[in-house]
Amino acid sequence: MTAVTLKRGRVEDPMDVMSKMDAMKEAVDSVVQTFEVQFGMKLELDGMPGKPDPEGVVYGSTIALTNDEINYQFACVASAEVTQKLTRILFAMEDDEATPFEDMADAMNEIPNVAAGVWKAKREKSADENYQLGLPIFLKGSDWIRYFPRGVNAIAQKLTGPGGISLQVILMWRYVPESGGNELTTTNTADSPAIQGNNVPIKVLQEAVQAVVDTCRIQMDLPLEVDPNPSDPRESDVELGSSIALTSENGGWNLAVMANKPSGESLTRTLFAMEDDETPEMEDMADGLGEIANVAAGVMKASRAAAGQKVQLGLPLFMGGKSCIEFFASGVQGMAQTVRGEGGLEVHVILIWQEG
Numbered sequence: 001m002t003a004v005t006l007k008r009g010r011v012e013d014p015m016d017v018m019s020k021m022d023a024m025k026e027a028v029d030s031v032v033q034t035f036e037v038q039f040g041m042k043l044e045l046d047g048m049p050g051k052p053d054p055e056g057v058v059y060g061s062t063i064a065l066t067n068d069e070i071n072y073q074f075a076c077v078a079s080a081e082v083t084q085k086l087t088r089i090l091f092a093m094e095d096d097e098a099t100p101f102e103d104m105a106d107a108m109n110e111i112p113n114v115a116a117g118v119w120k121a122k123r124e125k126s127a128d129e130n131y132q133l134g135l136p137i138f139l140k141g142s143d144w145i146r147y148f149p150r151g152v153n154a155i156a157q158k159l160t161g162p163g164g165i166s167l168q169v170i171l172m173w174r175y176v177p178e179s180g181g182n183e184l185t186t187t188n189t190a191d192s193p194a195i196q197g198n199n200v201p202i203k204v205l206q207e208a209v210q211a212v213v214d215t216c217r218i219q220m221d222l223p224l225e226v227d228p229n230p231s232d233p234r235e236s237d238v239e240l241g242s243s244i245a246l247t248s249e250n251g252g253w254n255l256a257v258m259a260n261k262p263s264g265e266s267l268t269r270t271l272f273a274m275e276d277d278e279t280p281e282m283e284d285m286a287d288g289l290g291e292i293a294n295v296a297a298g299v300m301k302a303s304r305a306a307a308g309q310k311v312q313l314g315l316p317l318f319m320g321g322k323s324c325i326e327f328f329a330s331g332v333q334g335m336a337q338t339v340r341g342e343g344g345l346e347v348h349v350i351l352i353w354q355e356g
Helices: 014-038 079-091 101-128 201-219 262-269 283-308
Strands: 046-050 061-066 072-079 137-140 155-161 165-175 239-247 251-261 319-320 332-340 346-355
Touching: 014 046, 014 072, 014 101, 014 155, 014 165, 046 101, 046 165, 046 319, 061 101, 061 239, 072 079, 072 101, 079 165, 101 346, 137 201, 165 262, 201 251, 201 283, 201 332, 239 262, 239 283, 239 346, 251 283, 262 283, 283 319
Parallel strands: none
Antiparallel strands: 046 155, 061 072, 061 137, 072 165, 155 165, 239 251, 239 319, 251 346, 332 346
């Protein structure tokens, strides 16, 4: 096997590369095992591991596995046709039966959700590594594969099965900074009267909103005003954004910072001190929105610690379109709150969590 370090990733020590090859092999074995149990299907390796290939990817699902030293993102992706086939197999549907997006989300989420649990157990035995699991998030499109955050490494392995089944297993990782994450000096939002009460999701959403507001104020000298009421994220006017998992021993969330394209461009210009008439490349917007989400998640991590809950951060993933909020899978819920700035700037802070 040959490790692939993306152009934004760091060059790794050869011994560490071997460790990641072992991790990737166990990830692939976990998916193969999951398919045998869940789909009654034997998968075979298709070629050697390499760089993740976004070509032909329409749907996928990803889940974060985190600890104090390293953050992984475990993903499975496929074409629309393969996703439909897997959905029909999993739910015992007829060959010509329609596959609603909700069912496809459930089917694709089932793969990394089960496989990541198997992989977690394997790593505990083989490498004495312990991880916290995030939420399986259904993703539409391939922008999150095309535009990786800085410092992220990735390996992909293609698998094939009977009936034209083909998919990729993708393992992404990034090392945790020695400081424990990005945190800003800010007000302790955990003790604010506005977020007291028993409704934990609303409390955490308000922490997330305050984290984004503080991040934009401190990082970019950009003041933002918060709309008073939360909303359904699926009603938000968004075209792109960045999502990051926050995991804990007793549950976690996904924080997404999303916007329409003009607002995304405006944020990127401000963050990178571009000219007012400069049009940011998509790669720049991936970096910009990922940075905002990453720093805001670090602030949120600190506020959760102040509230007595230790959380770990996953990897920020760039999304084109509504992606992670367009089709919630079973048991997954979300809330959004809008923050606004001058010149029509509108950013949607979205919190995603799973009941039970």
